[in-house]
Amino acid sequence: METNLPWFGNERQAHIYKLIDELGNIKVSDMSKRFNVTEETIRRDLERMEKEGLLTRVHGGAVPLKKSDTEIPxxxxxxxxxxxxxxxxxxxxxxxxxxxxxxxxxxxxxxxxxxxxxxxxxxxxxxxxxxxxxxxxxxxxxxxxxxxxxxxxxxxxxxxxxxxxxxxxxxxxxxxxxxxxxxxxxxxxxxxxxxxxxxxxxxxxxxxxxxxxxxxxxxxxxxxxxxxxxxxxxxxxxxxxxxxxxxxxxxxxxxxxxx
Incomplete structure (x- = not known):
């Protein structure tokens, strides 16, 4: 794992963080299939990561943490x-x-x-x-x-x-x-x-x-x-x-x- 990444509870959360940064948003259903875990597990990951200030949850998934009026460059x-x-x-x-x-x-x-x-x-x-x-x-x-x-x-x-x-x-x-x-x-x-x-x-x-x-x-x-x-x-x-x-x-x- 890259040393400049934030601390994560597990490797899956680190990968989720990187995917959000690369794609701009992710869906719970896609992450569930990708990591072969239940959607509820992914939702718990996103909930914890949101509390840590690493992302923003939206309906069905998550987006990078940003002000509501900020675009991705x-x-x-x-x-x-x-x-x-x-x-x-x-x-x-x-x-x-x-x-x-x-x-x-x-x-x-x-x-x-x-x-x-x-x-x-x-x-x-x-x-x-x-x-x-x-x-x-x-x-x-x-x-x-x-x-x-x-x-x-x-x-x-x-x-x-x-x-x-x-x-x-x-x-x-x-x-x-x-x-x-x-x-x-x-x-x-x-x-x-x-x-x-x-x-x-x-x-x-x-x-x-x-x-x-x-x-x-x-x-x-x-x-x-x-x-x-x-x-x-x-x-x-x-x-x-x-x-x-x-x-x-x-x-x-x-x-x-x-x-």
Missing amino acids: VLKRQNKLVMEKEAIASKAATFIEDGDIIALDSSTTTLRMTKHIKAKDVTVITNSVAVTLELANQKDITVITIGGYLLQDSMSFVGISTQKVIEDYHVDKFFFSCTGFDVNRGISEVHEMQAQIKKKFIAISDKLFLLCDYSKYGIKSLVRIDDLPNIDYLITDHKMAVNDVRNIRNLGVNTILAD
Whole structure:
């Protein structure tokens, strides 16, 4: 065990801590299968680790210890679940047609979409600095950057001025991610200002595409953005549990599992 890690009651808790740091969140059911112990054992581990100030428990799992309005820095997020995000981004890009006006949020998955749309003739509206820079030199793509207050962790613009600018636009398709999504809680976000930006984009968009890997399912975060049935497409990966996919499809959501 690494010497710079906190003290743990057992080796399993140390591994759980490292997984949370790597993935951004974990589910009790996944940890139960991984370590071949009961879900109740994992819940006791998480309860003890939360008391030690090592994580924050959420419904069905746990997330890293952080302030409720703090995002995981974009440079850290973009190195997690790379294959899953790439598959989702590639599939999402197939829904974009020449002439579309699309909006992209500041998620790392939509950032990955940019390399798949560079040959298209589209207009992109975004509050993401990274997306703006990635598409800046594409002659067939018109990029509209929504300015405002800069969040350094996510390198994105938020705030009242950003929201007001968004209200004046119309979008054909909005591609976005979130902190967590759940059949009952719906779509939720850890950062309140990011949540408000996404709500504004949702309000002006004809079609909504939620891009989320399997690890985000069952996570109920601070700010609720919308109900799952209100989105047109959920694009996720093949690691989503069959029963979870069935429950989402029963809500009437077009659910696509990216290769």
